[in-house]
Amino acid sequence: MSTKIIDPSAPKPKPPTATPIEPLKTDIARIYTYLHTLVILALYAYTFPSIVADPVPALLGILAPLAALQVAFVAVCLPPTGETPKVKKSKPGEKKRHVPGRVESGVNGTIVPAFLSLLLTALAATPLLTATLVLFGAPVTTHHLHTLLCGAHIALLSTLPLVYVHGVNGETWRQIVALLLPVDEVYGGLIGTVLGAWLGAIPIPLDWDREWQKWPVTIVTGAYIGYAVGKLLGGTVLKGKKIMFA
Numbered sequence: 001m002s003t004k005i006i007d008p009s010a011p012k013p014k015p016p017t018a019t020p021i022e023p024l025k026t027d028i029a030r031i032y033t034y035l036h037t038l039v040i041l042a043l044y045a046y047t048f049p050s051i052v053a054d055p056v057p058a059l060l061g062i063l064a065p066l067a068a069l070q071v072a073f074v075a076v077c078l079p080p081t082g083e084t085p086k087v088k089k090s091k092p093g094e095k096k097r098h099v100p101g102r103v104e105s106g107v108n109g110t111i112v113p114a115f116l117s118l119l120l121t122a123l124a125a126t127p128l129l130t131a132t133l134v135l136f137g138a139p140v141t142t143h144h145l146h147t148l149l150c151g152a153h154i155a156l157l158s159t160l161p162l163v164y165v166h167g168v169n170g171e172t173w174r175q176i177v178a179l180l181l182p183v184d185e186v187y188g189g190l191i192g193t194v195l196g197a198w199l200g201a202i203p204i205p206l207d208w209d210r211e212w213q214k215w216p217v218t219i220v221t222g223a224y225i226g227y228a229v230g231k232l233l234g235g236t237v238l239k240g241k242k243i244m245f246a
Contacts, residue, residue, distance in 0.1 A: 020239055021078065021079070023077050023078060024077055028076060032072075032077055033073070037231055040066065040227070040228070041228050043062060043066070047061070048221070051217055051220070052211050052214075053211075056145050056149065059150070063149065063152060063153065063156075066157075067156055070157070071114045071118055073161065074164040075114040076110075078165050078186065080109065080110060081113070081164075081166065081167040117164040121155050121163060125158075125159035129151040130147055130150075133147050136201075138215070139215060143216075146215055149216075154197055154220075154223050157223055161186045161189060161190075162176065162190055165186055176190070178244065179244040180244060181242070182242050183239060183241050184235065185239075188230040188231055188235065189227050189230050192227050192229050192231060193226050193230065196223050196225050196226015196230075197220075197223040198222070200222020200226075201218065201219055203218050
């Protein structure tokens, strides 16, 4: 029986890092990934006057359309749980066979994971982000629905696509929180949403006495703009780059 000698001075192996998520290689995915961002921004811009006038019913009213748009985006444009579709050309007359690692199309392959991601986002990410907003200065004794809806919108923008492509793998989520993943369209959307929401808090305490400064209008607005910018940059100029190096 041989004994393995471990050199204490040897560098420890680093945990594996997920690769950037590649959108599906279909014409509709290539078109809709950009159209989707424009539709989301247009939806928010159209509702913005109502959000300023009365945030709770306005934010609640566009929550379902936003959820539907995000579900459609991940189902049409992204591979579930980080798998990249493997395309195998079949010979004439050859029956189609299942290839391990291939993303199944249809209800079981895309729609079901998309709705499961929506469910996890609603049950887990929304309460967590709402609590985070309170820790970062949201009103504690008042505006409870305002804060909850703000957290729900941020969760749908940032978390749903990540759950769809990465699942619930603990190591991957540790790398997501630690900013160790390479940037892609999905991860860029998360970073942009969070950064935009954080920057959106800046106008609130300023003494401008404007209606749009009330909680949480600027937070949600920053989140939507940040999502669009982060998603675009993550899928183009920043793709594959890392924010922090372990």
